[in-house]
Amino acid sequence: MEIAIIDTETTGLLVPSPAGLEKQPQIIELYACIIDEDFNMLREYESFYNPGVPLPEIIPKITGITDDMLADQPTFSAEYPKLAKFFTGVDMMVAHNMNFDESMIANELLRVDKLIKFPWPRHHICTVEASMRLKGYRLNLTKLHKAITGKDFKDAHRARNDVMALVRSFHGLCNKGFIKLENYE
Numbered sequence: 001m002e003i004a005i006i007d008t009e010t011t012g013l014l015v016p017s018p019a020g021l022e023k024q025p026q027i028i029e030l031y032a033c034i035i036d037e038d039f040n041m042l043r044e045y046e047s048f049y050n051p052g053v054p055l056p057e058i059i060p061k062i063t064g065i066t067d068d069m070l071a072d073q074p075t076f077s078a079e080y081p082k083l084a085k086f087f088t089g090v091d092m093m094v095a096h097n098m099n100f101d102e103s104m105i106a107n108e109l110l111r112v113d114k115l116i117k118f119p120w121p122r123h124h125i126c127t128v129e130a131s132m133r134l135k136g137y138r139l140n141l142t143k144l145h146k147a148i149t150g151k152d153f154k155d156a157h158r159a160r161n162d163v164m165a166l167v168r169s170f171h172g173l174c175n176k177g178f179i180k181l182e183n184y185e
Contacts, residue, residue, distance in 0.1 A: 003036070005095075
């Protein structure tokens with residue numbers, strides 16, 4: 001089984017869908033790694049994307065990503081073939097807030113008319129939902145990581161760092177029986 005653990009950094013938060021695609025935020029950074037059911041790293045994908053518009057002032061404060069860092073980066077459209085190839089054959093996608101990351105990717109795919117052509121994995125797991133029984137309420141990734149590993153992690157809100165923390169948290173959720181991979185085979 002191939003499992004993609006993903007995270008996106010964006011130009012903002014999703015708005016209600018009636019507002020239209022042009023009002024939705026854009027992905028500025030995406031990191032994903034593929035692991036197997038034994039949690040061995042198989043491959044990675046990492047890219048910044050140039051959204052073609054200046055970042056809102058709050059985004060560099062949260063992520064550390066600046067307009068200068070994105071100026072010479074490819075667009076999502078230009079990177080689409082690499083991303084689609086990366087996801088081809090993947091059985092499961094895991095994100096800490098799956099609804100957000102999946103919606104962000106779907107919006108980008110709609111912008112480039114590739115939504116139905118993208119090789120979406122069959123199974124999607126949201127670790128926010130899977131960890132609700134842990135404390136009885138929604139945990140952000142920092143708190144989930146601390147609850148599972150007993151440790152903090154540095155530089156949250158950067159896609160790669162968040163995914164590495166999520167891999168450890170996902171592994172812990174599986175080991176503790178909150179997620180049963182055999183249910184997804």
